[in-house]
Amino acid sequence: MTDGSGGVVQERDTWFRPITNSKHLRKDGTLHHSAIKGALDPPPVASMTWSFEFSGRLLSIAHDVVKDANARADIQRQNRPAMAKYFAFHAVMHVTAATVRQWQRFKADVLHHPTIRDDAHSNLVVYDLPEDEKLTFSEALIEILTVTSAAQLPAFEAARIPPG
Amino acid sequence: MMPVTVSDVTDHIPITAEVRHVATRSNSAVSLAGQVYDLRIAGLSADSAYTLKMQPGDRTSLISTITHRHGDPLEGFSEFQTENWDGEGAKAIDSETLGAARELIEKLPVWIAAPEAAPAADGSIGLEWVWQEAGRPVKVFIDVEPGRKVATFVRYSNGQTTEAVMSLDELETINHIRSLLLETGSAAIEAA
Numbered sequence: 001m002t003d004g005s006g007g008v009v010q011e012r013d014t015w016f017r018p019i020t021n022s023k024h025l026r027k028d029g030t031l032h033h034s035a036i037k038g039a040l041d042p043p044p045v046a047s048m049t050w051s052f053e054f055s056g057r058l059l060s061i062a063h064d065v066v067k068d069a070n071a072r073a074d075i076q077r078q079n080r081p082a083m084a085k086y087f088a089f090h091a092v093m094h095v096t097a098a099t100v101r102q103w104q105r106f107k108a109d110v111l112h113h114p115t116i117r118d119d120a121h122s123n124l125v126v127y128d129l130p131e132d133e134k135l136t137f138s139e140a141l142i143e144i145l146t147v148t149s150a151a152q153l154p155a156f157e158a159a160r161i162p163p164g
Numbered sequence: 165m166m167p168v169t170v171s172d173v174t175d176h177i178p179i180t181a182e183v184r185h186v187a188t189r190s191n192s193a194v195s196l197a198g199q200v201y202d203l204r205i206a207g208l209s210a211d212s213a214y215t216l217k218m219q220p221g222d223r224t225s226l227i228s229t230i231t232h233r234h235g236d237p238l239e240g241f242s243e244f245q246t247e248n249w250d251g252e253g254a255k256a257i258d259s260e261t262l263g264a265a266r267e268l269i270e271k272l273p274v275w276i277a278a279p280e281a282a283p284a285a286d287g288s289i290g291l292e293w294v295w296q297e298a299g300r301p302v303k304v305f306i307d308v309e310p311g312r313k314v315a316t317f318v319r320y321s322n323g324q325t326t327e328a329v330m331s332l333d334e335l336e337t338i339n340h341i342r343s344l345l346l347e348t349g350s351a352a353i354e355a356a
Contacts, residue, residue, distance in 0.1 A: 021250065023282040032292060033305050033317075038254070038284025076251040083243045135305050135317035136327045 006111025009097045010164040015110045015124050016094035017056035018069035022086050031093055031147055036138040050125035058112060060163045062120035093145045105140050237281040238266055244283040255287035264332050265289040265308040271338045276345055297321040304344055318344055
């Protein structure tokens with residue numbers, strides 16, 4: 001893991017990302033593509049083999065889903081009081097590693113990239129994605145992601161497996 | 165004033181329109197798919213009860229009376245004009261990008277439903293129209309990016325997708341976007 005290539009994630013583990021901006025959820029509760037496309041970052045180390053990474057967390061390690069999401073929203077509200085109305089823990093988007101690996105449309109994976117701040121940090125990475133296909137990827141990813149509202153979190157957390 | 169309910173059956177999906185009398189320069193307002201539009205209807209006074217009788221295929225005549233779209237999909241977006249607005253390093257949505265998004269929306273025919281808009285961490289503004297056609301999703305995504313760059317994505321009801329990048333400064337761009345919204349099956353009033 002120290003080379004930055006990422007730790008192996010179990011097939012049954014779940015990658016997730018809290019949604020803390022109300023504008024990233026459509027009126028019908030589905031995900032707006034801006035929640036994804038704008039957060040697709042190139043790998044920080046040029047030698048990495050994937051094109052873009054989407055930052056999130058691993059459910060097997062994250063036992064503080066609500067606390068972490070609320071902390072993120074708190075920081076956002078504190079930093080931008082004028083925008084406080086947008087920021088709260090609204091939902092999580094999530095998908096299993098197996099679903100990502102079996103995806104036909106894009107070559108992608110879930111890798112464990114713990115950080116000093118977050119042991120559970122994980123990236124959903126996509127390979128061979130040109131810059132001008134980020135919207136196509138975002139739309140396709142929406143189709144395999146599940147959005148679970150903050151109110152339904154116990155059901156989401158029930159899918160937690162022991163760390164590998 | 166009692167609302168008047170109008171049922172408009174189009175070739176695609178049924179639409180229920182609620183005509184409401186409002187104190188504006190228009191005769192009334194109509195709510196289609198949850199969005200409110202002003203209507204100007206010849207012979208309709210501001211305080212009279214009125215029933216629009218719509219028949220299949222009459223959508224064009226209804227569209228021709230729509231004069232104004234209510235609501236601003238970019239309301240509050242000026243608050244994203246600072247760096248790190250999400251606390252995780254988001255780029256500011258600069259005034260040029262916000263202005264370009266507003267310009268794009270204003271240049272679309274008024275009867276096209278307002279998009280669902282969202283700020284993105286890369287400094288862009290994402291506009292979305294999503295609806296169902298024969299049980300299959302149709303999606304139009306338009307991203308207004310820094311430098312007046314516009315990225316478009318379409319998922320047609322047959323599953324085919326296209327993505328393109330262009331500049332808002334090119335004359336063809338707005339026409340291209342209008343065409344996308346029209347050819348994908350009346351993003352207009354059915355959307356949302």
